[in-house]
Amino acid sequence: MRAIFLVDNGSLRAAAVFNLRRLAVLLSERLGEEVQAASLLHANKIPSEELDGVAAATLGPAAERAAEVGAQEIIVVPLFFGASRALTDYLPERLGALQARFPQVPVTVAMPLIDEYGDNDLRLAELLADNVRATLPSECCGVILVDHGSPIPEVTAVRNRVAGQLSALLGDQVRFVVAASMERREGEAYRFNEPLLETLLATPEIDGPVVLAMLFLSPGRHAGPGGDIAHICQAAMVKRETLRVLPTRLVGEHLDIVALLHTRAKQALAHQRFLLQMPAGEAAK
Numbered sequence: 001m002r003a004i005f006l007v008d009n010g011s012l013r014a015a016a017v018f019n020l021r022r023l024a025v026l027l028s029e030r031l032g033e034e035v036q037a038a039s040l041l042h043a044n045k046i047p048s049e050e051l052d053g054v055a056a057a058t059l060g061p062a063a064e065r066a067a068e069v070g071a072q073e074i075i076v077v078p079l080f081f082g083a084s085r086a087l088t089d090y091l092p093e094r095l096g097a098l099q100a101r102f103p104q105v106p107v108t109v110a111m112p113l114i115d116e117y118g119d120n121d122l123r124l125a126e127l128l129a130d131n132v133r134a135t136l137p138s139e140c141c142g143v144i145l146v147d148h149g150s151p152i153p154e155v156t157a158v159r160n161r162v163a164g165q166l167s168a169l170l171g172d173q174v175r176f177v178v179a180a181s182m183e184r185r186e187g188e189a190y191r192f193n194e195p196l197l198e199t200l201l202a203t204p205e206i207d208g209p210v211v212l213a214m215l216f217l218s219p220g221r222h223a224g225p226g227g228d229i230a231h232i233c234q235a236a237m238v239k240r241e242t243l244r245v246l247p248t249r250l251v252g253e254h255l256d257i258v259a260l261l262h263t264r265a266k267q268a269l270a271h272q273r274f275l276l277q278m279p280a281g282e283a284a285k
Helices: 014-031 059-068 085-101 123-135 153-173 188-193 228-239 257-269
Strands: 002-008 035-039 073-078 107-109 142-147 177-181 209-214 244-247 276-278
Touching: 002 014, 002 059, 014 035, 014 257, 035 059, 059 073, 059 085, 073 085, 073 257, 085 107, 085 276, 107 257, 123 153, 123 209, 123 257, 142 153, 153 177, 153 188, 209 228, 228 244
Parallel strands: 002 035, 002 073, 073 107, 142 177, 142 209, 209 244
Antiparallel strands: 107 276
16 A cells, blocks of 8 residues: 655645645546645645635645555655755655654655656646747747746756747747746845846836746746736736736646656656655664
């Protein structure tokens, strides 16, 4: 018996939990076995009344409950674009606490959606291109690929590489593709996040209609209706009447994301490629 979890970072917005649950159900159907939805943090603070009466699960307690009822293996499938600190720092610490209680239970964490050193998988860029094409206006325009912004240069480098792939896939359908961050930390050390979306939308070169390719997985405080991205875009359009920002749907709202998650899950289940593997007894060594 094993327990498989589809895991996101977590949000205080119910819409993010509903999207995670939806993807977990679809991934379950693909795998032919149950996949449970769980967040690393935050989601357990959402009142259950906002979640159809079913409280959101966080990974630590959910994995421990699975071990208590007999799970002999834990598989974690990250709903993350890349190897952020949530995956490389917090998650191993939390799983170490699990194995301190259940040293007989091995844990495998699948690769995130973007596997930097795996095959040249263009599926994420293809999802973005599909979303952009569905949003393109009749006139040719530019594309801004926006993500949250990261304190880790390697994560931003992955975003920039995806922007290059998106540009190649769209070709002459668009005028340009440029990457931007929603926000960044203060200080020169985090300048690699530039340009910020707010700054980019204020430049004369970005005018008329522009498609905003949303490199976000679920609606929440930043993406989706009433989120930070929406406020940034609205403020920019108020300042410049000729600017028209057309956001795409989120990556995690595209059905084909499940095929990519299925690949990562199958790789981990076969112990072929994984981000982290903690064999039984690891915590006791």
